[in-house]
Amino acid sequence: MTTIWSRRIAGLLLVALLALFFAYPLLRFLALPFATASASDHGWLNGLLVAVRNTALLALGAACIAAPLGAAIAWLLERRASPLNHAMTSALWLIFLAPSYLLTTGWQIVFREPGLRHGLAAALFFSPFGIVALLALKALPFCAFVVRPTWAGMGRELEEAMRVHALSLARRAGLTLRLALPAAAAGFVIAFIESVQEFGIPATLGAHLRMPILTYAIYEHLSTSPLDFAGAARLSWVVVAMAAGGALLHLSLHHRHSAVLVHGRARHAAPPPPGRVLHGAILLLAGVLWGLGLLTPGFALVASALAGHDWAGDYASLFNSTGFAVLAATASLALAVTLARASNRSGQGLAVGIELFTLSNMAIPGLVLGAAYLMAFNTPWLPLYGTSLLLILGYTAGYAPMLTRLLQSPVAQIDRRLGEAARLHALPWAARVLDIEAVLLAAPLLRGWLLAFGFILFELPVSELLYPPGREPLGVAIVRLNQTLHFHAAARLALSGFALTAAVVALAGGVAYLLLPVGARRGTA
Numbered sequence: 406m407t408t409i410w411s412r413r414i415a416g417l418l419l420v421a422l423l424a425l426f427f428a429y430p431l432l433r434f435l436a437l438p439f440a441t442a443s444a445s446d447h448g449w450l451n452g453l454l455v456a457v458r459n460t461a462l463l464a465l466g467a468a469c470i471a472a473p474l475g476a477a478i479a480w481l482l483e484r485r486a487s488p489l490n491h492a493m494t495s496a497l498w499l500i501f502l503a504p505s506y507l508l509t510t511g512w513q514i515v516f517r518e519p520g521l522r523h524g525l526a527a528a529l530f531f532s533p534f535g536i537v538a539l540l541a542l543k544a545l546p547f548c549a550f551v552v553r554p555t556w557a558g559m560g561r562e563l564e565e566a567m568r569v570h571a572l573s574l575a576r577r578a579g580l581t582l583r584l585a586l587p588a589a590a591a592g593f594v595i596a597f598i599e600s601v602q603e604f605g606i607p608a609t610l611g612a613h614l615r616m617p618i619l620t621y622a623i624y625e626h627l628s629t630s631p632l633d634f635a636g637a638a639r640l641s642w643v644v645v646a647m648a649a650g651g652a653l654l655h656l657s658l659h660h661r662h663s664a665v666l667v668h669g670r671a672r673h674a675a676p677p678p679p680g681r682v683l684h685g686a687i688l689l690l691a692g693v694l695w696g697l698g699l700l701t702p703g704f705a706l707v708a709s710a711l712a713g714h715d716w717a718g719d720y721a722s723l724f725n726s727t728g729f730a731v732l733a734a735t736a737s738l739a740l741a742v743t744l745a746r747a748s749n750r751s752g753q754g755l756a757v758g759i760e761l762f763t764l765s766n767m768a769i770p771g772l773v774l775g776a777a778y779l780m781a782f783n784t785p786w787l788p789l790y791g792t793s794l795l796l797i798l799g800y801t802a803g804y805a806p807m808l809t810r811l812l813q814s815p816v817a818q819i820d821r822r823l824g825e826a827a828r829l830h831a832l833p834w835a836a837r838v839l840d841i842e843a844v845l846l847a848a849p850l851l852r853g854w855l856l857a858f859g860f861i862l863f864e865l866p867v868s869e870l871l872y873p874p875g876r877e878p879l880g881v882a883i884v885r886l887n888q889t890l891h892f893h894a895a896a897r898l899a900l901s902g903f904a905l906t907a908a909v910v911a912l913a914g915g916v917a918y919l920l921l922p923v924g925a926r927r928g929t930a
Contacts, residue, residue, distance in 0.1 A: 416755050419747055422740075423762055426802055430781035431769065435645070437638040437780070452617065457643055460619040463533065464600035464647075467540035472593035474541075475548025476585065481687055482549070483556035485679040489691045496694035501546035503699070504863040506605035506884055507899050509539055511702020513610070514709045514892050536610055536618075540600040542698055547599055548592035555588035591655050598651040601644060602770035604866040605880075609887050619644050620772050624869060627776055634780055641773040648770065656764075710896040719894065722882035723901055726862050729793070729878060733800035734857035738850065740801060741808035745816040748809075763806045763813075771803050775870035778802075791873050799867045804860060808853045815849040844922060851917050859906050 478497070482490050500508075512535075516527040529535060563584075567577045582589075607621035619640055626637035679687060748759040778799045783790035789798070819842060827837045843850070865880035872878050877885075879902050886895035 416747065419743065420755065420758065423758065426798060427762065430777035431774070434634075434638055434773075434777035434780050435642060437635050438642065452622070453639060453643070456617040456619045456622045456640065459533075459617055460601055460644075461647070463536055463540060463618070464597045466537040467544055467600040468593045468596035470537070470541035471544040471548045471596040472589055475545050475592050475596070476552045476589040478545075478690060479549045479552040480556050480585075481679070481683070481690070483553055484559075484676050485683055485687070486676045487679050487684065487687045489687050493687070493691050493694060496691065496699060497546040497549055500542060500694070500698045501550075502859060504605055504865070504880065505539065505543050505603060506609045506865060506880070506887065507706070507863070508542065508698075508702050509606055509609040510883070510887050510892065510895055510899070511705040512539070513613075513887070514705040514896065515701060517892070531610075531614065533614075533616065536606055536614075536616070539606050539610065540603060541596070543603065543606070544596035544599045545694075545698075547595045551592040551595055552585065552588045555585050559584070594651045594655040598648050598655070601647045601651070602772075604770070604772050605884075608865065608869075608884055612888055620770065620866070623772055623776060624866075627779060627870060634776075637776050641776060644770060645773060652764065706896040706899055709892050710900050712893060719877070719882040719886070719898060720901065722877045722879045723898065723905065725876045726868075726879035726902075727905065729797060729800065730858045730861040733797045733804070733861050734854050736797065736801045737804040737808050737857050738854050740805045741812050741853065742816070742846075742850070744805070744809045745812040748813060749817050759809070763809045770866065771864070772866035772870070774803055775799055775867040778867075779870050790871075793873050793876060796868070796871045796873065796876075796878075799871050800861050800864065803864075803867055804857045808857060811853050811856075812846075812849055815846055819845055847917060847921055851913060855910055855913060858909060862902060862906060 478493060481487065482493060512530060516522065516530050521527050530538075559581075563581070564577070567580065572580070602620065604620040604624070607616075607618040608624070611618050611621055623637045623640045623644070626633040626640065744759050744762070748756045778795060779790060781787070782795050789795040823841055824837055827841060832840075863880050864878070865884060868878040868881050869884075872881060879898065883895045883898050883902075886892070886898065
């Protein structure tokens with residue numbers, strides 16, 4: 406009876422925690438347009454329509470580029486054994502992890518060179534085509550990651566059956582593409598959602614072009630005087646509706662078609678090496694990913710950092726973000742582990758609530774969450790606005806859903822009988838948690854913490870709205886320097902952030918390697 410009641414009380418505390426720091430701010434903020442009188446003029450409606458049109462067109466353009474390219478890259482990675490596969494996979498992960506505003510800054514530095522400044526490429530980059538290209542580049546890893554399981558699960562029986570029936574090459578390609586169409590459509594939807602929610606590119610290149618885009622328009626409503634919470638809420642409704650519609654479509658495609666190709670009877674075989682044409686295509690794609698996605702903007706940042714003579718900069722923001730990232734990553738991980746354990750052991754109601762919380766990461770962009778926190782905790786009974794605590798809470802609410810998804814599977818694999826055996830042997834609670842569960846979960850916990858630390862260190866939308874006075878975070882400082890055309894200082898600050906992240910990864914890996922038992926070290930290496 407004691408165990409049952411303690412679990413019920415813990416479940417109620419979790420529900421109260423999610424309601425206070427997630428449901429309450431969002432509902433209060435999004436309900437604002439219905440609680441205030443409508444504007445007498447239609448100026449806000451015209452601005453809204455322009456921002457919606459621009460955002461939809463840019464996101465559709467990016468998705469149209471990223472979805473087929475991501476599906477092709479995924480096919481090459483899974484169906485052909487090329488020595489360049491590791492290079493393409495590494496490039497996809499680095500582009501996924503790199504902050505979008507740093508990619509934009511790197512390319513802006515490139516096109517400010519005297520020889521390129523007035524050329525056709527610069528004219529295209531400093532136009533909506535440049536925004537579409539950058540959005541497609543950032544969405545490309547999502548598309549490839551979504552489609553790869555479909556290509557990996559497709560057995561060799563299909564190809565053999567088509568060859569037995571002597572189908573032509575075009576017919577075989579058409580049938581294969583038709584089977585992979587649901588996964589490619591899911592990749593298209595994911596690319597559209599990510600492009601709609603993107604804030605770093607609109608805040609840098611979009612701001613220079615003075616092009617109304619939904620996410621940056623929300624920020625402008627909340628950062629310029631007079632503050633317009635109702636206008637920001639209207640725009641947020643549109644962003645949430647577009648992202649939620651895309652998320653529902655993605656889930657529908659996943660549940661409807663995920664079992665079409667992936668089943669236990671598929672016979673897997675080692676993929677053949679690519680022919681000469683495919684090898685050329687792989688070489689070209691790897692060159693594009695590394696050259697245009699990473700090396701060119703990266704070298705531009707390095708060259709710009711070395712070219713400037715004034716090395717005094719905004720390094721206080723680096724130390725501010727380091728402290729915020731350590732605290733918020735730890736809090737996010739603790740909340741994620743608690744939610745992952747509760748989703749495996751609790752009743753249906755709490756499990757559904759936790760599932761909705763984790764899915765919210767797809768439908769609620771960080772900028773909307775930050776705007777909701779700004780309004781909900783700027784009240785006499787919860788006066789947290791302007792404090793570091795609110796910024797850390799905002800980071801935690803933004804990254805805990807992602808970490809919960811990441812940890813649900815590893816936590817579910819821990820056998821309950823380990824805990825029961827430990828209790829039978831009168832092992833204290835702390836020893837059970839630290840000596841059994843923490844050791845078994847060491848690798849996913851370390852990866853989750855490092856992932857959250859890296860993302861929070863360079864985080865932008867929540868930081869822009871919630872950072873306390875005098876404690877400017879790293880992302881805000883870099884974007885401010887970008888918007889004021891101080892590219893040398895922005896590049897130095899960005900490279901300092903990368904160096905700090907690499908040092909933290911090396912330090913955390915070394916400490917984990919020294920402290921963990923020998924059998925648990927392999928997963929953290």
